[in-house]
Amino acid sequence: MIQVKWKSIIIYVLVLLLGISAALVLYFYQVFYKSHHFLPGVRIATINVGGYDQNGAADLLAAEFDYLSDTGISFNYRDYQYDTRLGDLVDSPDPRKIIVDVWEQERHRNLFSKVFNLDGAEAIEYPVKITYDAQKLKNMGSDWKEHLESECLNARLEIDPVKGLVVIPAKKGIQVDIQPTLAALPGEWQPAENINIKIAVQEIEPRIKESDLHGMGEISSFSTWYNPSQTDRSHNVALATRALNTTMVAAGEVFSFNKTVGPRLPEGGYRDAMVIVGDKFEQGLAGGICQVSSTLYNACLLAGLKITERHNHNLAVAYVPLGQDATVSYGTQDFCFQNNLGDPIYIWSQAGNGKVTMRIYGKLKYKQSIQVSHIVDQVIDFKEIRETKEDLPPGTTKIEQNGSPGYVVRSFRTFFGNDGNIVRQEQLARDNYRPLNRLVYVGPAESSQPGGEPPETEDPTHTSPEENEGGNAAEDGSDVELRG
Template identity: 35%
Template sequence: MFKNKPVLLLLGAIGVFVIIILSCIIYISVAWKGKIVPGVQVEWIEVGGLTQDEAEQKISEVQQEFLSAPVEITASEERVSLSRGELGFSIDAKKPAQQAYQVGREGSISKRISQTWYAYHKQVVIPCPEVMIDTQQVESILASFSEGLDEPQDARLIIDDRDQITIIPSKTGIAVDLDVSLDDLKLFKQPFAGEIELQYKEELPKVSTADIEAMGINGIISSFTTKFDASNYNRSYNIALAAKALNNTLIKPGEVFSFNKRVGPRTAKSGYREAIIIESNVFVPGLGGGVCQVSSTLYNTVLLAGLEITERSNHSLAITYVPLGRDAAVSYGYQDLKFRNNLKSHIYIKTYVGKGSLTMKIFGNTQQRKNVSLETVVNSVINPKVTTKDDPNLLKGKTVVEKAGAKGYRVTAYRIINGSKQLLSQNYYRPTDQVVRVGTKEPSAEPRPNPNPEPKPEPEPKPPEPEPEPEPEPEPEPET
């Protein structure tokens, strides 16, 4: 019987240990149900024995003291006193309260017991979350400290009316270094009041001189001009407005350009006016008339630069401002002109509107300029049909052309690049019928002469009227 005594003692010890563990678990569950274990604090704030909500409230009150404490900010001879709250600082009280509540309540049983014991006999310190800063608010409040400082200036590419290219160099600026200046204020520690001196740093421009130089733009690689009637004021205005939207467009290598995206919708709100457009295969007044001349001018300029066309449509009716087969119809949300910059350098579009002329130029790296020519072939001419309609108000035998017809065409366009000919497009332009009014009105009957007219009776002679009697001669007046 005594031989098994060590085993019994071991089993007894294990049993006692299990009882102690169970007792601890029961004690924690009962004594601190819904409360934070004693000995837990957030930074220096004691939260043991509190519910999670009570802990959050206590932490929040201390944080409000932290956010409202005055801070002296100096820069050179300027000084201002503000609180962290006014500077846009904020801090979260909920998260540390949740972390404090979880002490002794998560993980394995042994971990829970060790955390609880450690909190009782030593201390468990929960760090406060990082202080957050509203950068925009800080910059707005401290804007006065930035007055007089040099702002960074981006490098710019300038092309004048003589096609001279100039690079305006970039400049480095100076700005308040908020990260360094406000770093100490972000520490949640006592004392809350403080004093800082703003630090400054160099601020680099977004576009450097080297960035512009790396674009490789050094001259013209293509240009094209079309003519328009300057006396048509609304159409001329629309041409100038769309051309202005295209002017100074920079396109990166590999980038796809969209005419509609760049120019935008042709609406009255955008400033466009009513002029002749093509709608449902008919020339009619509409907003934005003339914009297709801008897209067609750009299309020819792009073709001559050797760029890749990804989307283009011809008009349904023949137009005259560019050769047939070389037009580009655009309609916002329906038809677009798109091309890709397949060169290794950037390209830059310039537009020039003169009195009755529109010129577009594409600038790029002249070393990549190609020998390009364009060719169009009229495969067939389609004569218009003549349709007639009766006109009851027009005399029979008379005709009037109400609508002049127009011929249609089938045209093939080619581009020859460095001697290599490639098909560009097959184009169909509809003919428009000629409409003729034919008179159906019968002429009215005219009166016919009588071959045996009856003689008219002669009028009876009237008796002569009596002659008046002569008046008596007056008696002579006496002489004086």
């Protein structure tokens, strides 16, 4: 009897345990898999959504986003302040999409975590990243730049009619560093007091400081002349001259004309001016630049600087003596010199009213008595070329291009001592200039006209050749002033 009783008890207990287990399984199934509500402790963007269904959680989240969007943000640097709202900078979040994504993640959350957090004691966080509107950030950055950025200004020299040589102080530049500033913005949606962010800036130190220019004086000067009525060419000359002005060259540094002036492109403001291509005049970009480089070349010669690269034109030009020109062509031919003096030098340049002037400033102890000269070894006569031009009146001629001779020239630089005697002399170059042939257009033959040469007519628009940047050019007569 006792044995039967124990068997009954055991069976009863087993049935009871199975019932309880089944109930628990059913309960957890309903709670974890069939429930339409978030479990306790679930937080989305720090908002507790435990016990809410998806619709309720979405409404709760939407209200929270509206509240957080009003969070004030102040960007500041010194006295400048830019105020905005978080909502003005972000892409509006979609609460319902966020809820669906979190619901799916909850379905796959560890069962152990779910069972032991039914009281919600542990927060199950689902942060929501903030997505910023790129265009809005860009517009905000542009406002910062407009109000805060300033150009770095090197110290420079100016000539005052009364005070003489005056040093104009340098000024630091300010450049806004946008990315580090934006990195301080919140990355996730969460409650916050008004946000204050300091705008990151970089201070650009000037390369030339006042101390670099104190005690400087003019150690050489050279000027050339041009025709100011040729407006496009004059514009190019002035543009390149401005690019050179206030250039500082440190002791031992090599100066490059092309690097300093930069590419001569329409985007940079350069214009077409008359140039020679072959033996004919055509419009070409940046005509006149070589007058600027040639003027600087002569100023450098008179300052005693070491010339490291220089090229002569194919044709003789008139704004400098033979053998004293320096043609440039961006990417192929450059004019370079090395500052072989023991201290920095400073280039002051100016163009206007038909005159280009280059002055080299440095410590006055480097001022020398220097003379540049040349010897013509050979003169090469030009030829006259006649071409028939059908649109000319029969029996007439037009001078399209005046001729000029070619030369073989040696140039020299002579250094004199304080007593006027020659200290040393060096040959600078031996240059070959080809002749520019005279080009005459001839009208078609006129059968009724008696024999003899047709009369010549001259087109005044082609009597003033221009220089091109590549070195294949000649110009009309110009006065030259040498000082050094």
